[in-house]
Amino acid sequence: MNKEKTIDEPPGLQLSLPITPAAPRRISPPLKVAVLANLKKNVPLRPDAPPDDAVEYDREETVEAILESLRLVGHKPFFLEADVTLLDTIRKTKPEFCFNISEGLRGDARESHVPAILEMLGVPYSGSRVLANAISLEKVIAKRIWRDRGLPTVPFQLFHDPEAPLRSSLRFPLFVKPVREGSGKGVSPTSIVQNEADMRREARRIVQDYHQPALVESFLPGREFTVGIIGNPPTGRRRANPDLYSSDGFHYFPVLEIDPNVGAGQGVYGSEAKLIVPGAEGSPVYTCPASISCNLKKEMYRLTKSAAIAIGAEDCGRVDLRLDSEGHPYLLEINTLPGVNPDVSDLCIMAKAEGMQYSILINEILNLAYDRYGLPLEEKAPVLALAAA
Ligand SMILES: Nc1ncnc2c1ncn2[C@@H]1O[C@H](COP(=O)(O)OP(=O)(O)O)[C@@H](O)[C@H]1O
Numbered sequence: 001m002n003k004e005k006t007i008d009e010p011p012g013l014q015l016s017l018p019i020t021p022a023a024p025r026r027i028s029p030p031l032k033v034a035v036l037a038n039l040k041k042n043v044p045l046r047p048d049a050p051p052d053d054a055v056e057y058d059r060e061e062t063v064e065a066i067l068e069s070l071r072l073v074g075h076k077p078f079f080l081e082a083d084v085t086l087l088d089t090i091r092k093t094k095p096e097f098c099f100n101i102s103e104g105l106r107g108d109a110r111e112s113h114v115p116a117i118l119e120m121l122g123v124p125y126s127g128s129r130v131l132a133n134a135i136s137l138e139k140v141i142a143k144r145i146w147r148d149r150g151l152p153t154v155p156f157q158l159f160h161d162p163e164a165p166l167r168s169s170l171r172f173p174l175f176v177k178p179v180r181e182g183s184g185k186g187v188s189p190t191s192i193v194q195n196e197a198d199m200r201r202e203a204r205r206i207v208q209d210y211h212q213p214a215l216v217e218s219f220l221p222g223r224e225f226t227v228g229i230i231g232n233p234p235t236g237r238r239r240a241n242p243d244l245y246s247s248d249g250f251h252y253f254p255v256l257e258i259d260p261n262v263g264a265g266q267g268v269y270g271s272e273a274k275l276i277v278p279g280a281e282g283s284p285v286y287t288c289p290a291s292i293s294c295n296l297k298k299e300m301y302r303l304t305k306s307a308a309i310a311i312g313a314e315d316c317g318r319v320d321l322r323l324d325s326e327g328h329p330y331l332l333e334i335n336t337l338p339g340v341n342p343d344v345s346d347l348c349i350m351a352k353a354e355g356m357q358y359s360i361l362i363n364e365i366l367n368l369a370y371d372r373y374g375l376p377l378e379e380k381a382p383v384l385a386l387a388a389a
């Protein structure tokens, strides 16, 4: 177990090195928890879907790993497919809590569908709610909110019509991506464009194949990082693992650097590169903790927390950043539903690098959500701690 040390803090950000517990702990009473996800194998194929449509959906092994983690501390978890059957299956199985990782099946705000159903049914759930999930998916809205808060995000233009005039303030090279996708969908080395003809070709491809506007923004040529957090502002109630959190209520995972110049990515961390198991042939180079200055690390933690709070994210999140040519960090996007595949997901790579067991990560997300709802705690044995497996 680490001894707690305080890092030099910029104003407004209080960071302490975490004390990573040896085993997961449960603060709530044992719960009947429904794990909600869209399994890759159950997602219907749409005839007009882009080739990488299925990449964001979850594999059975991810759901199995979550179920196992929740079982380990005594919860009674079970899986429900997050499709149109959900309204009926929730009413039939009556979970006390839901662990939500559903990506949603269709529509502009698909990541908000399950939260909206759960709110309609009055069932508490982990992770961000309707609005934050919708904003996180719609990259341009998140960028406008951050710009309004003075947080760094590069200039952009949204192209509903790929032939619309390009604003003269945008300078090449530019980067073109779908406005509301994730998991690197629609992103490849051709997304970096050097001239207007190439920019229009990419914008047309996105509008036609992804049926949504193209987000065109300044290309950031520097190093790429992703920063994971779990936490919420303190509620005043006891946490199962209080030492895991800084006094601001958040736990900051070690910064992960991704070098997509190596392997299949060819400079871009797109869907192809994201799906390769780290270390396998063609995978980008992952370095965690990233080799960076203390100042850059603190600045990226500050930006991550501010970006999450600005859009109303809850319990967990991952923010992607890139540096400009002078080494200044800029917010690319936030993921309010970060992947939790134990082997390939960035958040799990960070937890592993810190020495945090997967089951701790999963149970903390549930503990944080339970705390946020202010649900009753067991009086006699409020914290169940398990010995390390
Ligand atoms: N403005 C940009 N400049 C340089 N690279 C970018 C830019 N925007 C996105 N990328 C590259 O594309 C990848 C995917 O973009 P991102 O905005 O994170 O969307 P996604 O939701 O698909 O992860 C990034 O990880 C990065 O490698």
Ligand SMILES: [Mg+2]
Binding pocket: 183, 184, 320, 333
């Ligand atoms: Mg990303």
